Amino acid sequence: CSDASTMKVLTSSLWNLSAHNAANKEALCSEGLELIAVLIKQPLQRNTAVLENTLGILRNISSHIAQVGQYRRILRESGVLPRLVDFLQSSNDTIISMSCGALWNLSARSSTDQALLRECGAVPLLRSLSLHSDKSISKSANGALRNIMTGSAGSRSVSPSSHDDQSADQVSDRVSDHLV
Numbered sequence: 001c002s003d004a005s006t007m008k009v010l011t012s013s014l015w016n017l018s019a020h021n022a023a024n025k026e027a028l029c030s031e032g033l034e035l036i037a038v039l040i041k042q043p044l045q046r047n048t049a050v051l052e053n054t055l056g057i058l059r060n061i062s063s064h065i066a067q068v069g070q071y072r073r074i075l076r077e078s079g080v081l082p083r084l085v086d087f088l089q090s091s092n093d094t095i096i097s098m099s100c101g102a103l104w105n106l107s108a109r110s111s112t113d114q115a116l117l118r119e120c121g122a123v124p125l126l127r128s129l130s131l132h133s134d135k136s137i138s139k140s141a142n143g144a145l146r147n148i149m150t151g152s153a154g155s156r157s158v159s160p161s162s163h164d165d166q167s168a169d170q171v172s173d174r175v176s177d178h179l180v
Helices: 004-018 022-041 048-065 069-077 080-087 093-106 111-119 122-129 135-152
Strands: none
Touching (some): 022 069, 022 080, 069 080, 080 111
């Protein structure tokens, strides 16, 4: 799949599939999260569409990832979280929006990820984006910022229950308002 046009079609299709149901989200996480991480960490040279699509996939599945410690570890160990913080400085609103949406979900329920995001400089970038004219970006930036700052205060993150890297079996099936 090194052909850019093939990757564009593939990632666009997966973005659509990732939006439809929990089974699709789980399948993408269990079978394709490493590939998604690679495409985010090392995007195809100058192929903005593939990056936008890949970030759209991550944004859609991030609410599922936030509930499964194994998936969180994959993203953490592959360096995706710092890369998402880097994307907050993009001039492309789609890249910013998808990154903010993913960070909102991924910053919840994990003091480890919250600390990593603070270390990566997410706080000032999210503060700035919280004033963005695009409502989706400002809402997601505010949500991620709330999660990160709540975690830094030594209290619970903005979620019904706070837990680091627990399995889906240990997490209730409810999805809180902060997971988009």
